[in-house]
Amino acid sequence: xxxxxxVDIKELVGSYIFVVDVPGLRNxxxxxxxxxxxxxxxxxxxxxxxxxxxxKEAEVKYVRVERPAGxxxxxxxxxxxxxxxxxxxxxxxxxxxxxxxxLPTPEPHKPRTFDVNVGxxxxxK
Amino acid sequence: xxxxxxVDIKELVGSYIFVVDVPGLRNxxxxxxxxxxxxxxxxxxxxxxxxxxxxKEAEVKYVRVERPAGxxxxxxxxxxxxxxxxxxxxxxxxxxxxxxxxLPTPEPHKPRTFDVNVGxxxxxK
Numbered sequence: 001x002x003x004x005x006x007v008d009i010k011e012l013v014g015s016y017i018f019v020v021d022v023p024g025l026r027n028x029x030x031x032x033x034x035x036x037x038x039x040x041x042x043x044x045x046x047x048x049x050x051x052x053x054x055x056k057e058a059e060v061k062y063v064r065v066e067r068p069a070g071x072x073x074x075x076x077x078x079x080x081x082x083x084x085x086x087x088x089x090x091x092x093x094x095x096x097x098x099x100x101x102x103l104p105t106p107e108p109h110k111p112r113t114f115d116v117n118v119g120x121x122x123x124x125k
Numbered sequence: 126x127x128x129x130x131x132v133d134i135k136e137l138v139g140s141y142i143f144v145v146d147v148p149g150l151r152n153x154x155x156x157x158x159x160x161x162x163x164x165x166x167x168x169x170x171x172x173x174x175x176x177x178x179x180x181k182e183a184e185v186k187y188v189r190v191e192r193p194a195g196x197x198x199x200x201x202x203x204x205x206x207x208x209x210x211x212x213x214x215x216x217x218x219x220x221x222x223x224x225x226x227x228l229p230t231p232e233p234h235k236p237r238t239f240d241v242n243v244g245x246x247x248x249x250k
Contacts, residue, residue: 008173009189021192023146023219048133064134067146094148094219 003046003070005096016082016100018042020074023067023094030096032089035075042096043073081105128171128195130221141207141225143167145199148192148219155221157214160200167221168198206230 010017020042022030030044048062048069078084081103089098135142145167147155155169173187173194203209206228214223 006191006193007189008187008192011186011188013184016188019192021146021148021219023148026218059138061136062133063136063141064132066131067133067144068131093151094146 003068003072005042005044005072005074007042007074007076009076014102016079016102018076018096018098018100020096020098021094022046022091022096025091025094025096027091030089030091032087032096032098034078034084034087037084038078040076040078040098040100041073042075042098043071045071128193128197130167130169130197130199132167132199132201134201139227141204141227143201143221143223143225145221145223146219147171147216147221150216150219150221152216155214155216157212157221157223159203159209159212162209163203165201165203165223165225166198167200167223168196170196 006021008019010019018040022044024046025044030042033041035041046069048067078100083101083103086101087098089096131146133144135144143165147169149171150169155167158166160166171194173192203225208226208228211226212223214221
């Protein structure tokens with residue numbers, strides 16, 4: 001079965017969190033990249049070992065194969081108003097967690113108020 | 126998506142190895158049992174967290190859900206000639222690995238040979 005990586009995306013008050021299933025992979029085996037400041041790219045490879053373990057090659061026969069193997073790549077358009085420079089990623093227990101903080105919400109534009117003086121006129125004569 | 130757990134089974138010279146994808150689960154969250162000395166049962170639950178992290182509940186909105194969640198259970202008939210008492214199981218990086226050693230192969234039955242003496246007769250008179 002071709003490899004893939006299932007992804008959940010959570011939105012919190014201050015950030016977006018991407019949670020990716022990468023069973024069997026460690027920190028160094030998953031690549032997280034930002035393209036054009038707007039695209040989050042997650043890639044890696046799930047390998048099916050052909051050794052019998054214990055450091056030496058041994059005769060291995062697969063009698064059942066359900067786990068996907070091979071290279072995978074996922075891309076996501078990031079929302080506006082995120083701070084890609086403050087992103088963080090960690091891999092534990094076969095889960096990759098990427099935190100993308102939101103930028104502080106800009107203050108809403110307040111209507112500007114002008115005093116209107118009685119008897120003055122700004123229209124040039 | 127309902128939870129499941131993909132399983133590969135490898136046969137080595139001296140054992141069978143079950144490799145199970147359990148991303149996000151730890152040792153204590155996966156149960157491995159033997160039923161009737163012949164059935165291997167693997168079960169657990171993949172939970173989707175509803176907290177915002179950092180130990181306090183926060184507003185969480187899922188904007189994408191691909192990862193399966195819920196309880197899962199898999200059963201496998203074990204082959205003959207395995208030693209279930211010597212089984213071992215370990216969980217690391219979201220992979221559960223169960224080693225089921227084979228019993229030593231019994232010696233093939235050799236044909237028994239009898240000496241035939243000339244002139245003697247075993248038939249009762």
